[in-house]
Amino acid sequence: MESYNPRKIEKKWQKYWERNKSYQAKDFVKGKKNFYHLVMFPYPSGDLHMGHWYNYAPADVYARFKKMRGFNVMSPIGFDSFGLPAENAAIKRKIHPKDWTYKNIKTMTEQIKSIGAMYDWSRRVVTSDPEYYKWTQWMFLQFYKNGLAYKKKAPANWCPKCHTVLANEQVVDGRCERCEAEVVQREIEQWLFRITKYADRLLNGLNALDWPEKTKIMQKNWIGRSEGTLIDFRIQDSSFMLQVFTTRVDTIFGCTYVVVAPEHEIISNLKSQISNLSEVKKYIEETKHKLERERLAEDKQKSGVELKGIKAINPATNKEVPIFVSDYVLGHYGTGAIMAVPAYDERDFEFAKKFNLAIIKAPLAPKDEISKKLGAKKTINYKLRDWLVSRQRYWGAPIPIIYCPKCGEVAVPEKDLPVLLPNVKNYLPTEEGKSPLAHSEKFVNAKCPKCGSKATRETDTMDTFVCSSWYYLRYADPKNKNKFADSKKIKAWLPVDMYVGGAEHTVMHLLYSRFFTKVLKDLNPPAGGVDFKEPFLSLRHQGIILGPDGQKMSKSRGNVIDPDELVKNYGSDAVRMYLCFMGEYSQGGPWSPTGIMGTKRFLERVWKLAHKVNPCASRKGLTFALHKTIKKVTEDIENFKFNTAVSAMMILVNELEKQEKLEIRNLELVIKLLAPFAPHLTEELWFKLGNKKSIFLESWPKYDPKKIKEEIFELVVQINGKVRDKTEAKRGISQKEAEQLTLNRENVKRYINGKRVQKIIFVPDKLINIVI
Ligand code: ANZ
Numbered sequence: 001m002e003s004y005n006p007r008k009i010e011k012k013w014q015k016y017w018e019r020n021k022s023y024q025a026k027d028f029v030k031g032k033k034n035f036y037h038l039v040m041f042p043y044p045s046g047d048l049h050m051g052h053w054y055n056y057a058p059a060d061v062y063a064r065f066k067k068m069r070g071f072n073v074m075s076p077i078g079f080d081s082f083g084l085p086a087e088n089a090a091i092k093r094k095i096h097p098k099d100w101t102y103k104n105i106k107t108m109t110e111q112i113k114s115i116g117a118m119y120d121w122s123r124r125v126v127t128s129d130p131e132y133y134k135w136t137q138w139m140f141l142q143f144y145k146n147g148l149a150y151k152k153k154a155p156a157n158w159c160p161k162c163h164t165v166l167a168n169e170q171v172v173d174g175r176c177e178r179c180e181a182e183v184v185q186r187e188i189e190q191w192l193f194r195i196t197k198y199a200d201r202l203l204n205g206l207n208a209l210d211w212p213e214k215t216k217i218m219q220k221n222w223i224g225r226s227e228g229t230l231i232d233f234r235i236q237d238s239s240f241m242l243q244v245f246t247t248r249v250d251t252i253f254g255c256t257y258v259v260v261a262p263e264h265e266i267i268s269n270l271k272s273q274i275s276n277l278s279e280v281k282k283y284i285e286e287t288k289h290k291l292e293r294e295r296l297a298e299d300k301q302k303s304g305v306e307l308k309g310i311k312a313i314n315p316a317t318n319k320e321v322p323i324f325v326s327d328y329v330l331g332h333y334g335t336g337a338i339m340a341v342p343a344y345d346e347r348d349f350e351f352a353k354k355f356n357l358a359i360i361k362a363p364l365a366p367k368d369e370i371s372k373k374l375g376a377k378k379t380i381n382y383k384l385r386d387w388l389v390s391r392q393r394y395w396g397a398p399i400p401i402i403y404c405p406k407c408g409e410v411a412v413p414e415k416d417l418p419v420l421l422p423n424v425k426n427y428l429p430t431e432e433g434k435s436p437l438a439h440s441e442k443f444v445n446a447k448c449p450k451c452g453s454k455a456t457r458e459t460d461t462m463d464t465f466v467c468s469s470w471y472y473l474r475y476a477d478p479k480n481k482n483k484f485a486d487s488k489k490i491k492a493w494l495p496v497d498m499y500v501g502g503a504e505h506t507v508m509h510l511l512y513s514r515f516f517t518k519v520l521k522d523l524n525p526p527a528g529g530v531d532f533k534e535p536f537l538s539l540r541h542q543g544i545i546l547g548p549d550g551q552k553m554s555k556s557r558g559n560v561i562d563p564d565e566l567v568k569n570y571g572s573d574a575v576r577m578y579l580c581f582m583g584e585y586s587q588g589g590p591w592s593p594t595g596i597m598g599t600k601r602f603l604e605r606v607w608k609l610a611h612k613v614n615p616c617a618s619r620k621g622l623t624f625a626l627h628k629t630i631k632k633v634t635e636d637i638e639n640f641k642f643n644t645a646v647s648a649m650m651i652l653v654n655e656l657e658k659q660e661k662l663e664i665r666n667l668e669l670v671i672k673l674l675a676p677f678a679p680h681l682t683e684e685l686w687f688k689l690g691n692k693k694s695i696f697l698e699s700w701p702k703y704d705p706k707k708i709k710e711e712i713f714e715l716v717v718q719i720n721g722k723v724r725d726k727t728e729a730k731r732g733i734s735q736k737e738a739e740q741l742t743l744n745r746e747n748v749k750r751y752i753n754g755k756r757v758q759k760i761i762f763v764p765d766k767l768i769n770i771v772i
């Protein structure tokens with residue numbers, strides 16, 4: 001018997017599947033329903049780590065399972081290849097971002113292929129390819145033409161040492177990821193997408209989604225809908241009205257002061273009346289560069305300055321209350337001003353303590369009544385902000401806008417797309433915080449599409465999250481030159497049936513993609529046949545794989561597990577199977593070096609089983625155990641409980657090993673169950689059993705509900721072939737269990753009567769014959 005050699009068989013089957021185009025999804029297959037299975041495409045960082053494997057391998061188990069369940073499955077893959085990390089790596093290594101990115105795509109493609117997943121590589125998308133970003137730019141233009149993309153001065157993260165704007169992800173604990181200088185806020189002209197217009201629809205759409213509850217709650221909180229009231233506070237000796245936003249109008253009798261944000265207009269409007277203006281200005285200067293997160297931090301000492309010389313009137317009590325400026329009130333939320341109720345609100349309480357302000361536990365007023373009495377307006381606020389999409393960076397899709405001295409801001413005509421990203425030598429961020437593209441005269445100088453005058457191009461590029469907000473649509477028709485995708489193909493595949501990926505994308509990618517889908521649907525007519533409201537019907541997250549020490553894997557800790565090494569040593573099937581087995585998929589857990597060895601041994605045992613096939617074997621013995629396992633594995637995979645599915649198969653294999661001869665049909669059922677987990681091994685065994693076509697063209701085993709009832713049967717006990725006793729037993733018990741059950745029975749002991757037991761014959765679910 002040949003021994004199990006994953007190195008040999010895995011490469012062989014990967015080539016076979018490629019040659020036979022086994023996983024190239026056809027748009028329409030008669031009699032089959034399409035199933036769009038999607039994993040989050042990787043960023044080409046240059047090496048495929050355990051986290052990728054944990055996303056992709058168990059997800060592929062699901063895809064293969066769906067295929068065997070009779071669906072026409074599409075499981076595409078591509079690369080999310082624009083973005084800041086490429087630039088950072090390029091700057092560090094002095095390689096051009098483009099060279100770095102495409103070199104990584106090449107190596108990572110090979111690494112991904114070693115997983116043995118059923119990816120349809122013919123549909124690959126690479127977001128930094130002009131054929132792709134042409135349509136990212138097209139999307140931008142649709143947003144622009146519909147008033148959903150606009151330009152305004154907005155605060156951005158500015159690193160004073162690197163002289164550059166940073167994305168939020170590049171700010172770690174308030175510091176620049178690269179040089180660790182403290183990041184400040186700076187006002188810069190920026191492009192934004194009006195996602196706030198969709199706040200309610202993004203919120204309401206969540207209900208119908210089959211997503212993890214936690215993820216839905218996080219999106220809900222991120223959108224942060226809050227119903228409240230706008231109340232006007234009169235300013236003593238002034239016509240200025242200070243409007244506050246509160247969700248607790250009922251507490252107004254306890255309002256003992258009001259607070260405005262440092263950005264609030266009251267300060268400049270009433271500056272002649274404010275007697276301590278220089279002190280106030282100094283405070284504003286100090287807080288200007290603070291990040292929002294810092295300002296709201298709960299453990300932070302409250303700070304502020306009273307606006308002396310002016311007072312507000314509490315409209316409920318008609319009493320004068322002092323006005324403060326403090327950074328715990330944000331300028332762009334609500335009205336940028338609050339009524340402070342220290343007896344009911346924690347932050348107000350801390351502030352009042354520090355500044356010795358009155359804390360009055362006034363009785364609560366009925367909300368509607370008090371609102372009416374003050375003519376107060378009900379209002380709805382959202383935490384969600386418009387999405388800042390411009391980056392002053394090189395490695396991204398250029399924003400397709402031209403500035404003309406006569407016509408102003410002009411959209412690049414769709415026929416002129418793509419606006420190609422030039423191959424510049426100098427891709428470093430500039431001192432003034434402008435995009436490196438501003439250095440390239442050839443790029444900057446353009447003709448106005450309207451009047452033909454000398455004009456200049458927008459030099460900012462798009463946030464890479466724009467690219468990934470629509471890639472799932474492109475997979476339906478990745479090579480289309482005239483449209484981002486043909487509407488028939490969109491209709492054939494979308495929305496995505498199952499999306500598998502990390503939970504860290506909850507409030508960015510997963511929200512932005514929903515926004516994009518809704519915008520495309522709203523276009524008149526809907527773009528590309530997008531007639532659905534949500535892009536991802538079902539969503540599952542993988543957990544996190546920790547190092548063997550239970551800590552987050554990191555190079556500095558030296559606890560990184562390299563999947564390439566594992567594939568070399570144990571084979572891809574063992575890695576896939578172990579990842580499925582090591583714990584509950586959504587939880588993850590520490591990597592166990594002994595665990596993977598155990599999995600490899602299990603596959604070796606399966607390999608050996610195949611050699612027990614014997615035409616004289618009886619089929620009856622396994623009916624119960626087999627049907628029970630089919631049911632369990634089927635339900636578990638459907639529910640992403642891969643770990644318990646694997647253990648059920650391990651139990652079954654134990655049973656099978658006890659049999660001397662195996663019936664071929666039984667063995668075939670077992671390897672079908674195992675196929676999604678260990679596709680290479682099972683394909684090999686399948687062909688060895690004499691089959692001529694891939695096991696993945698087979699249909700998934702069905703169980704017979706009648707056969708899995710945990711029935712009690714009457715176990716007949718024979719001594720030397722004569723019936724001497726009977727006892728109730730659970731169906732499916734093993735020979736050992738039957739022996740334990742019978743050998744100590746009084747009746748049996750009497751017949752054995754101290755004689756030596758020579759042999760025991762066991763017929764499962766029927767009888768036990770003790771030969772003495
Ligand atoms: C009085 C009050 C009494 C409040 C009380 C709360 C509890 P959400 O739910 O997040 O919308 N607030 C309003 N505008 C603010 C701003 N720009 N910056 C910081 N805080 C602001 O919270 C609304 C509440 O947060 C509002 O209701 C206001 O404080 C505060 F027992 O008004 B409340």
Ligand code: ZN
Binds near residue numbers: 404406407448452
């Ligand atoms: Zn013009």
